[in-house]
Amino acid sequence: MTPSSVLNKATTGLLEMACAAVDQLGAAGLLLLPDGILDWKAVREVTGKTRVLVAVTERQLAAVAEAGLIPVEVEPTEAGIVERITLALIESVANDLLRSGARIVVAYAAFDAELDSISTIRLGERLERLSSRDLRALETSVPFETLKAIVDVAVAVGREGREGKPVGTMIVVGDTREVLARSRTIGFDPVKGYRRKERNIRDPRVREAIKEIAQLDGAIIVARDGTVEAACQLIDAPTAGLALPKGLGTRHWTAAAITKATTAVAVAVSESTGTVRLFQNGEIVLRIAPIGRARALKWTEPETEPPPPRSEKGG
Numbered sequence: 001m002t003p004s005s006v007l008n009k010a011t012t013g014l015l016e017m018a019c020a021a022v023d024q025l026g027a028a029g030l031l032l033l034p035d036g037i038l039d040w041k042a043v044r045e046v047t048g049k050t051r052v053l054v055a056v057t058e059r060q061l062a063a064v065a066e067a068g069l070i071p072v073e074v075e076p077t078e079a080g081i082v083e084r085i086t087l088a089l090i091e092s093v094a095n096d097l098l099r100s101g102a103r104i105v106v107a108y109a110a111f112d113a114e115l116d117s118i119s120t121i122r123l124g125e126r127l128e129r130l131s132s133r134d135l136r137a138l139e140t141s142v143p144f145e146t147l148k149a150i151v152d153v154a155v156a157v158g159r160e161g162r163e164g165k166p167v168g169t170m171i172v173v174g175d176t177r178e179v180l181a182r183s184r185t186i187g188f189d190p191v192k193g194y195r196r197k198e199r200n201i202r203d204p205r206v207r208e209a210i211k212e213i214a215q216l217d218g219a220i221i222v223a224r225d226g227t228v229e230a231a232c233q234l235i236d237a238p239t240a241g242l243a244l245p246k247g248l249g250t251r252h253w254t255a256a257a258i259t260k261a262t263t264a265v266a267v268a269v270s271e272s273t274g275t276v277r278l279f280q281n282g283e284i285v286l287r288i289a290p291i292g293r294a295r296a297l298k299w300t301e302p303e304t305e306p307p308p309p310r311s312e313k314g315g
């Protein structure tokens with residue numbers, strides 16, 4: 001795709017509006033997810049002094065930086081706009097470009113234009129709870145690329161379900177040997193028999209297949225490098241001593257328990273709410289909640305309520 005040499009009127013108008021919103025809200029900046037390549041220098045001119053982050057693939061990183069904008073590297077993906085915004089925000093936090101609690105104005109291409117929509121998003125309230133440090137701590141057991149691929153699938157499953165029906169799932173990643181030692185297959189395992197490279201979750205086609213598998217009972221187990229090792233797994237890990245917020249059932253208790261018993265990270269998608277929760281060391285470290293049917297994006301701090309009376313349940 002060749003860059004448009006000048007910005008069209010609609011794009012210019014939208015950028016001006018987005019910058020005004022950044023000023024009015026006291027936002028940390030403007031994040032752009034354009035459709036294709038823009039004339040980055042023209043973007044810089046229109047946006048003036050506003051801090052502008054641009055989600056682009058590797059090939060555009062240098063050009064964006066040269067124009068005085070801040071590049072945020074994202075993978076080329078067919079994923080929906082909400083997933084893409086989610087991944088760009090995670091990447092920005094991981095690289096210390098945005099902080100937890102920050103409000104950000106996002107301008108993106110939802111329809112058939114360079115840029116056509118604006119949203120404002122507030123990241124989790126508590127700095128400690130969604131900081132680059134947190135994400136780096138997660139990265140000690142799972143490489144960031146694998147984690148992002150899993151969050152991508154989880155957010156999509158929580159938001160879209162399957163064929164109009166809500167779907168919940170659990171994905172456990174890292175420390176595979178220990179996790180598998182605490183798991184057994186329910187019925188039969190749909191990934192069995194495929195070659196390793198045919199079942200890597202970093203591959204977008206595999207992610208599509210995983211969305212189908214997510215409808216089945218049990219957990220999906222993924223290695224650090226992204227290989228899906230097993231699916232339809234019933235996990236057995238002790239829940240004693242764990243504390244989770246009220247209302248979370250066995251899926252979430254199991255997710256917490258397996259991350260306490262091993263160094264794995266678990267991602268649970270709630271069937272009832274579509275909320276995605278990341279667990280490490282038996283605790284919720286990140287929560288990504290869809291806002292009702294509007295499918296807007298809301299990042300919130302992990303729940304910190306006291307343990308429910310049924311804390312022995314599950315697992």
Ligand SMILES: Nc1ncnc2c1ncn2[C@@H]1O[C@H](COP(=O)(O)OP(=O)(O)OP(=O)(O)O)[C@@H](O)[C@H]1O
Binds near residue numbers: 273
């Ligand atoms: N030990 C386990 N190992 C793997 N999967 C489990 C385990 N326990 C529960 N699940 C999965 O969680 C599903 C839903 O259980 P439950 O309704 O108690 O979970 P929940 O935490 O309330 O989540 P949701 O919000 O999705 O209902 C089960 O159908 C099963 O697929």
